[in-house]
Amino acid sequence: MTGEGGSRVRHIVEQELRREAARIFPKLINDAGYIQPIRNNTGQGEFLYGVFTRRNHYSRYILVVAEPVIQGFKRLSWICETDDRLTLTDEGLLWLRRYRAGSEPFLEQHQLRETSHREVKGLKRPVIVNEGESPLGWLRRRKDRYGTPLIDAHQFEAGERLRAEFERAQMSPSVTSKWESAAPSRRMRRAAPDGAAGLSDQALASRKRVLQALEAVGPELAGVLIDVCCYLLGLTDAEKNRGWPQRSGKVILQIALTGLARHYGILSDTDAASPVRAQLNHWGTEGFRPSLDQWR
Secondary structure, three states: EEOOOOOOOOOOOHHHHHHHHHHHHHHHHHHHOEEEEEEEEEEOOOEEEEEEEEOOOOOOOOOOOOOHHHHHHHHOOOEEEOOOOEEEEHHHHHHHHHHHOOOOHHHHOOEEEEEEEEEOOOOEEEEEEEEEHHHHHHHHOOOOOOOOOOOHHHHHHHHHHHHHHHHHHHOOOOOOOOOOHHHOOOOOOOOOOOOHHOOOHHHHHHHHHHHHHHHHHHHHHHHHHHHHOOOOOHHOEEEEEEOOOOOOOHHHHHHHHHHHHHHOOOHHHHHHHHHHHOOOOOOOOOOOOOHHHHHH
């Protein structure tokens, strides 16, 4: 195998390739990393590559990778070159999920499993959840070019809380037929019609909290919260339904989730206003405020 600059590259066995992938790929995913050539190892005629991450602001590589490993990753389409950098491909991400899954590779490949603390029967307990089920989970794991998640922890928590309240309120549209009410038994009274009369006290309380939260963010922003948090629509579908320009839904959703987090008390008014205060600078020139000496 011939490497960069026409050098001969030794072949690497598949077991070593998998071991290197398990060591390198988590750095590329969790820390928004990439791979770049760093120098030529003249002793063996092979290039060396470095893994750069945001942990040290990409100032220095944190791992060194040999050229045969890089060639093996390319051969399996696990990495690709973009703007003189090597980044992880979808095939590489799917392989890592299967590797981590162990006995359940199919489920891990198509899910985004995370350990989270959720309320179960009134108590918060650690559970394994599929973050990929909700668009918010996908946005939480997705990062921009600077390595920052598209939505922060406060926004994600507020959106998931609204979703849980929406489900407890039984406000989701029914997609199945209810044959019990259509053909009741002679010994049983006909079931109550759908609506507030047939809901439990807990569902009614959740419905009230959902309406209060949507009123708090305002009618201009409530729609995107309903689409994404409650009906689990993607941003692209939400933009089409509301006639918004492409790529505008992310900004609107972020604003709506921030207002929702403030309503729930997850984000205080002081925390929300601190970034604004940091950007405010007075524009007065030196000596614009008169001193007492000038009045004497």
